[in-house]
Amino acid sequence: MKFGFVAKHRGIWPVAWICEALGVSRAGFYTWLRRSPSRRLRDDEILSTKVRESFTASDRTYGARRVWHDLLAEGFLCGLHRIERLMKAQALRARPRRRRFPRDMGARKPTPSDSMFSIEDSMRRRPIANGWPTSLTSGPPRAGCMWRR
Numbered sequence: 117m118k119f120g121f122v123a124k125h126r127g128i129w130p131v132a133w134i135c136e137a138l139g140v141s142r143a144g145f146y147t148w149l150r151r152s153p154s155r156r157l158r159d160d161e162i163l164s165t166k167v168r169e170s171f172t173a174s175d176r177t178y179g180a181r182r183v184w185h186d187l188l189a190e191g192f193l194c195g196l197h198r199i200e201r202l203m204k205a206q207a208l209r210a211r212p213r214r215r216r217f218p219r220d221m222g223a224r225k226p227t228p229s230d231s232m233f234s235i236e237d238s239m240r241r242r243p244i245a246n247g248w249p250t251s252l253t254s255g256p257p258r259a260g261c262m263w264r265r
Contacts, residue, residue, distance in 0.1 A: 119148040163187070163194060164202050171208050179210040 118138045122145050125134060135142045170186040171178055178186070180200040187194060203209075 119145050123149065160198075160202060163192065163198070164206060166190070166192060167199060167202050168206060168208065171203070171210075176208075176211055 118140050122131060122134045122138065122140070131145065132142060135145055166187055167183055170183045174182065180196060180203050183203065184194070184196045184199040187199065
């Protein structure tokens, strides 16, 4: 992490100053600079291209789990969390599902709840001491809603 900072800012300040401020050796920085990429980094680069191919082939709808299954089917052995990390690094996010209200196809059939709470049923089944029938709302009835017994 520190060597990455030194490499990023060595065009602004001398390397010796940055290394001294961060408490690292210059020789260590130059050794790090010449070192070849690790095996995991090389594998990540290959997987990243495959992840992007699978993601774009799905029309940007696949999440990490489906991309992971695609890669397993192709013969690449990797874990789900690794695919999640690679997708996050490339800013690949699946499009959310469209959530719509169901289409209204015309006249609706009455549901059981329509007749369940009618005024007559509530008056017949649950009378109250003050003479007003029960309703789904509390308080005195409004004009035209309910009748006094």
